[in-house]
Amino acid sequence: MTAVSSTEPVLVRAEHDGPITTVTLSNPERANALTYGAMQQFIEGLRAAHSNRSLLLIIRAEGDDFTVGRDQKEKVPGVTKAQSLGLILEANALLRGFPGISVSVIRGRALGFGSGISVQSDLSIAADTATLGFDEVRHGLAPLVVAEYLPPLIGPRATADLIYTGRDVSASEALAIGLVSRVVPEADLEAEARGLCDSLVAGEPGALRLMKSYSARLRAGGIADPQAAAVAELDAWLSAGRPEFPDVPENPAAR
Incomplete structure (x- = not known):
C-alpha cells in the first residue's frame, strides 16, 4: 500500500491498494472541517484515483464525524473567495467524473460539502446515527453550487427544503430522499462498508x-x-x- 504525498500538515490521506484508492479525511480534532489546504489535499487524492485508474474510490473519515464541511471562518492570505470556492467545483468535477465506482462511508455529521460528497458518490453507506444537511444558509452563505447540482439528484422540492432551511437531516430521511444509498446500524458500518467494497472488487x-x-x-x-x-x-x-x-x-x- 502506498500513500500519496501531500503537503504538511496531512489533513487528508490517499492510499492505493491494488484496484482501490481510499481517501481519508484525517483531522478529527476539528470534526474534519475542510480548510483550503484540506481541500487541496482532497483534490490531490481524487486526482490520484484517476491517474491510478482505480476501480474503486472509497471516501471515509477518521473520528466521530465525516466532516462538518468547509471551514467557514478561515481566511487564507493571498487567496480570494472565488479561488477558495473554485476548489469545490474542481472536487465535484473529479468526484462525478471518476470512471470507476465511488463509495462514501458516512459516520456522524456530514454537513455542507460533506453531504455533497455523499450525494455525488455513486454509492453512499451511512450509519443510522449519521446527520446530513446543507447548512450553508445557517452560516450566512448562499449555496449556489449546491442549487445547481442537487436538483437532478434528489429533485427540486427536496433541494429547496434543504438549501433554504439549512436543516439537519437524519440518516433515515437522507435515505428516503436520496442523499445516501444505504443505512446500517452504526456498530456494523465498517463491516458493511468492507462487504460492499469487496463485492464490487469481486465483480467484472x-x-x-x-x-x-x-x-x-x-x-x-x-x-x-x-x-x-x-x-x-x-x-x-x-x-x-x-x-x-x-x-x-x-x-x-x-x-
Missing part, C-alpha cells in the same frame, strides 16, 4: 466501468438514442472480449 471491472460511463452520459444528456446506444455499446464491449477498460465516449459531465 469492465462491466462496472461501462455501466458507470453509460449512466453518467445518460444523466448528462449525452446519449441521443439511449436504447440503441445501450445495445451497441454492450455488443462492442462483449465483442472486444470484455476489456477491463472499455472504449467509451467521453462523459460530458466530466469536462
Whole structure:
C-alpha cells in the first residue's frame, strides 16, 4: 500500500491498494472541517484515483464525524473567495467524473460539502446515527453550487427544503430522499462498508466501468438514442472480449 504525498500538515490521506484508492479525511480534532489546504489535499487524492485508474474510490473519515464541511471562518492570505470556492467545483468535477465506482462511508455529521460528497458518490453507506444537511444558509452563505447540482439528484422540492432551511437531516430521511444509498446500524458500518467494497472488487471491472460511463452520459444528456446506444455499446464491449477498460465516449459531465 502506498500513500500519496501531500503537503504538511496531512489533513487528508490517499492510499492505493491494488484496484482501490481510499481517501481519508484525517483531522478529527476539528470534526474534519475542510480548510483550503484540506481541500487541496482532497483534490490531490481524487486526482490520484484517476491517474491510478482505480476501480474503486472509497471516501471515509477518521473520528466521530465525516466532516462538518468547509471551514467557514478561515481566511487564507493571498487567496480570494472565488479561488477558495473554485476548489469545490474542481472536487465535484473529479468526484462525478471518476470512471470507476465511488463509495462514501458516512459516520456522524456530514454537513455542507460533506453531504455533497455523499450525494455525488455513486454509492453512499451511512450509519443510522449519521446527520446530513446543507447548512450553508445557517452560516450566512448562499449555496449556489449546491442549487445547481442537487436538483437532478434528489429533485427540486427536496433541494429547496434543504438549501433554504439549512436543516439537519437524519440518516433515515437522507435515505428516503436520496442523499445516501444505504443505512446500517452504526456498530456494523465498517463491516458493511468492507462487504460492499469487496463485492464490487469481486465483480467484472469492465462491466462496472461501462455501466458507470453509460449512466453518467445518460444523466448528462449525452446519449441521443439511449436504447440503441445501450445495445451497441454492450455488443462492442462483449465483442472486444470484455476489456477491463472499455472504449467509451467521453462523459460530458466530466469536462
